[in-house]
Amino acid sequence: MSTLNPYCPDCGAAVAHPHAEGCGVARCLFTGGRRLSCGSRHRADLELDHACGGDEWTGRWPGEAEAAEFGWWTCWDGPGPEQGWDYQGQGWVQVPEGTPGAVPDLDRLSTDAQWDRHALRWVRRVNR
Structure with a gap:
């Protein structure tokens, strides 16, 4: 497995710190998908207007x-x-x-x- 990266390669968040808004690495904590392209308001199979949450950088790609x-x-x-x-x-x-x-x-x-x-x-x- 790859070594831990101390900072998110997109937004620069440090390990155990939340990703910045607009970060392409952060995931939606409701769906597990990319937060940037969540699109919860456009999918009938998801609860509308869910909060994506504040995903934190772990040192590894999600x-x-x-x-x-x-x-x-x-x-x-x-x-x-x-x-x-x-x-x-x-x-x-x-x-x-x-x-x-x-x-x-x-x-x-x-x-x-x-x-x-x-x-x-x-x-x-x-x-x-």
Whole structure:
């Protein structure tokens, strides 16, 4: 897993301090999605006008800790300086922890986990 970053890369919030308004990293504590693009007033499946809350910078990208906890890792297998720009590859692929270049698979959170607004974290979906 990556080392802790003492400051949010977007708004500069220090660890354990709230993100600034308009920060692209801050998440909505109601939905778990990006606060900047929450759009709660335009979605029929959400409670209207919910408060997104004051997400704090943890030192890690939102969801990174949960993806690592669940053992969900991904690695780029595609064009780039390592393989060459003409290499086709498979794009992002699921890999085991410890694979060189692997990062927590944040995309998998939206399919195999759900946001728990009371615990303020992603939890594994059951029966998947």
